[in-house]
Amino acid sequence: MIILSGDPPRSRALSILLIAIIVALAAVPFLFPGAKAMNVASKICIFAALVASYDLLLGYTGTVSFAHTMFYGIGSYAIAIALYGMGPSWAAIAVGIAVGLPLAALLALGIGLFSLRVEAIFFAMITLAVASAFLVLASQLSWLTGGEDGRSFQLPELLRPGTVFVKDFFGVSINGRTLTYYIVFFASAAMILGLLRVVNSPFGRVLQAVRENRFRAEALGYRTVFHLTYANCLAAVVAASAGVLNAMWLRYAGPDTSLSFAIMLDILLMVVIGGMGTMYGAVIGAAVFILAQNYLQALMGVASNAAAEAGLPLLPGLLHPDRWLLWLGLLFVASVYFFPTGIVGRLRGVTRPKS
Amino acid sequence: MTTLETQNLTIRFGGHVAVNAVSCAFRPGELTAIVGPNGAGKTTYFNLISGQLRPSEGSVLFDGQDITNLSAPLRTRAGLGRAFQLTNLFPNLSVEENVRLAVQAHSGTQYDMLRPWRTRRDLIERADAILDSVALGARRDVAATALSHGDQRKLEVALMMALQPKVYMFDEPTAGMSVDEVPVVLDLIARLKNDASKIILLVEHKMDVVRSLADRIIVLHNGQLVADGKPAEVIASPIVQEAYLGIAPGKNAA
Numbered sequence: 001m002i003i004l005s006g007d008p009p010r011s012r013a014l015s016i017l018l019i020a021i022i023v024a025l026a027a028v029p030f031l032f033p034g035a036k037a038m039n040v041a042s043k044i045c046i047f048a049a050l051v052a053s054y055d056l057l058l059g060y061t062g063t064v065s066f067a068h069t070m071f072y073g074i075g076s077y078a079i080a081i082a083l084y085g086m087g088p089s090w091a092a093i094a095v096g097i098a099v100g101l102p103l104a105a106l107l108a109l110g111i112g113l114f115s116l117r118v119e120a121i122f123f124a125m126i127t128l129a130v131a132s133a134f135l136v137l138a139s140q141l142s143w144l145t146g147g148e149d150g151r152s153f154q155l156p157e158l159l160r161p162g163t164v165f166v167k168d169f170f171g172v173s174i175n176g177r178t179l180t181y182y183i184v185f186f187a188s189a190a191m192i193l194g195l196l197r198v199v200n201s202p203f204g205r206v207l208q209a210v211r212e213n214r215f216r217a218e219a220l221g222y223r224t225v226f227h228l229t230y231a232n233c234l235a236a237v238v239a240a241s242a243g244v245l246n247a248m249w250l251r252y253a254g255p256d257t258s259l260s261f262a263i264m265l266d267i268l269l270m271v272v273i274g275g276m277g278t279m280y281g282a283v284i285g286a287a288v289f290i291l292a293q294n295y296l297q298a299l300m301g302v303a304s305n306a307a308a309e310a311g312l313p314l315l316p317g318l319l320h321p322d323r324w325l326l327w328l329g330l331l332f333v334a335s336v337y338f339f340p341t342g343i344v345g346r347l348r349g350v351t352r353p354k355s
Numbered sequence: 356m357t358t359l360e361t362q363n364l365t366i367r368f369g370g371h372v373a374v375n376a377v378s379c380a381f382r383p384g385e386l387t388a389i390v391g392p393n394g395a396g397k398t399t400y401f402n403l404i405s406g407q408l409r410p411s412e413g414s415v416l417f418d419g420q421d422i423t424n425l426s427a428p429l430r431t432r433a434g435l436g437r438a439f440q441l442t443n444l445f446p447n448l449s450v451e452e453n454v455r456l457a458v459q460a461h462s463g464t465q466y467d468m469l470r471p472w473r474t475r476r477d478l479i480e481r482a483d484a485i486l487d488s489v490a491l492g493a494r495r496d497v498a499a500t501a502l503s504h505g506d507q508r509k510l511e512v513a514l515m516m517a518l519q520p521k522v523y524m525f526d527e528p529t530a531g532m533s534v535d536e537v538p539v540v541l542d543l544i545a546r547l548k549n550d551a552s553k554i555i556l557l558v559e560h561k562m563d564v565v566r567s568l569a570d571r572i573i574v575l576h577n578g579q580l581v582a583d584g585k586p587a588e589v590i591a592s593p594i595v596q597e598a599y600l601g602i603a604p605g606k607n608a609a
Contacts, residue, residue, distance in 0.1 A: 007471075197468075197469060197471070198468045198469075200471050200472060200473075201467055201468045201469060201470055201471060201472055202459055202462075202464040202465060202466075202467045202470070202472045202475065203464075203465065203466055203467055203468040204468070204472070205452070205455075205456060205459065205472050206456070206459075206465055208445075208448065209445055209448070209456050212445035212446060212447055212448055213443065213444065213445050213446070215407075215443065216439075216443045216444065216445060216514075217445075217456075218426075218427050218428045218431075219405070219407070219427055219428075219431060219437055219439070219443070220428075220431060220456060220457050220460045220514065220518065221428050221429075221431035221432040221460040221461065221518065222428055222460055222465060223426070223428045223429070224428070226466070227465070227466075230466070230468075234468075
């Protein structure tokens with residue numbers, strides 16, 4: 001990472017945490033081959049890339065976009081519609097990518113040139129409007145998208161769980177699902193490394209200058225609308241690629257898994273928890289958030305039962321698994337309060353910059 | 356040869372005419388001080404020249420081209436450098452990075468996404484050299500916001516120097532500086548004057564500064580150009596005495 005970007009994590013604890021996450025994610029198919037663990041791990045990979053692309057906008061340029069799930073959805077739907085329509089072939093995957101990614105880039109270009117000239121709030125409103133329109137469109141054009149039900153499809157033979165490469169590798173079966181997982185893992189890693197490279201390029205430094213003081217950046221001769229638009233396009237392409245991976249992993253694309261505003265909120269939270277404008281924060285934010293989302297409930301069930309058996313008052317009710325959203329919420333309030341610069345900012349020991 | 360001229364330059368904000376039909380040509384190798392009371396339209400005139408504002412009427416000609424409709428970044432790229440009156444920096448970036456960004460703006464790498472910025476050592480070294488020239492070399496690693504007011508003013512000037520413009524526009528470069536900091540900036544401006552191909556514009560309130568540096572003074576009053584000439588003549592002229600100074604020559608007007 002350091003060689004690629006020249007931007008080291010700048011904190012021993014952060015480096016150890018990142019290595020731990022990456023090693024754990026790489027080893028999941030062998031350590032926890034169960035469906036749940038694999039789903040959580042692949043979701044962490046995909047969201048790490050998705051959140052990193054959002055960080056490029058929010059953390060580096062200071063631009064608030066609400067259309068990120070739209071680009072994520074474009075990638076998901078492109079691959080789903082191609083595989084559904086053309087059947088499970090590699091050609092369909094290629095078509096899905098060849099249509100989805102340029103479509104996302106073009107749309108981002110259009111939105112950017114149209115609205116990034118002016119005040120940031122205008123861009124936020126435009127993205128909100130376009131994303132809402134896209135959500136309605138996706139659920140209304142049922143002949144194409146499957147409407148609210150979405151589209152389920154099959155992957156090419158090689159990527160199916162039924163395709164077994166090694167039947168018993170230390171007790172674990174290596175099959176098409178394992179291969180799909182590693183495609184997700186390495187593609188996500190490549191995107192994050194690519195973004196890390198971009199933010200540490202001369203172009204990336206201009207993005208930070210725009211965030212700090214756009215007026216001054218212009219007075220230095222930077223035509224910032226182009227920098228912002230290119231960043232917007234790049235973020236859109238990465239988000240669409242993450243969408244492709246997401247649909248391939250789920251073998252499904254629908255409004256709830258790719259387009260909903262709930263996902264947009266999750267992305268925002270992950271960026272903030274991980275640390276805006278750090279790139280590394282995306283990996284950590286995604287890991288922490290998705291782990292909490294998936295395992296907090298189970299953890300609370302155990303705690304609640306233990307408290308009940310110990311005969312403690314009130315606690316069994318408070319820790320009941322049905323209250324998990326309450327605790328998740330409290331966890332986020334606490335994390336934003338105690339780590340205003342995110343986990344990465346905290347580990348690097350920087351205090352919140354004065355605005 | 357660099358030329359800069361405004362023709363009938365006018366801007367109205369609602370009913371208020373901030374700059375009123377100002378026609379003036381600036382010559383290379385000449386430092387022109389623009390003086391006038393607060394609200395006379397000096398900074399607005401600067402904004403019209405450097406492109407932060409578009410005029411209601413009139414035009415700006417630079418090197419023989421009409422640049423009235425050019426955006427601020429394009430005017431900067433064409434060679435108009437500007438240092439702002441209210442310090443205008445990248446507050447949370449390091450002092451060095453502030454200047455490096457200005458150097459980078461004209462290195463042809465602004466859209467380069469694939470190379471780490473540190474590989475362009477030359478840009479960093481030029482930024483450091485400029486920082487040394489304004490006596491900020493020792494502070495290069497701190498955030499711009501952590502600098503003292505005087506140092507921020509110097510950094511503001513350093514950003515413009517890094518652009519290597521054809522036209523230098525200083526907007527009260529020494530405002531709010533402590534007495535011992537002022538000479539650094541004045542020396543810098545005086546050194547720029549050695550290059551006879553540059554046009555230097557200076558908005559300044561301190562009459563001693565104006566008198567020591569200016570080759571020519573123009574006076575704005577209520578948005579109008581009311582006097583133009585050699586420093587001694589302008590300062591002595593009755594219209595300036597009445598419109599602006601209101602004091603006997605030889606005293607500070609700040």
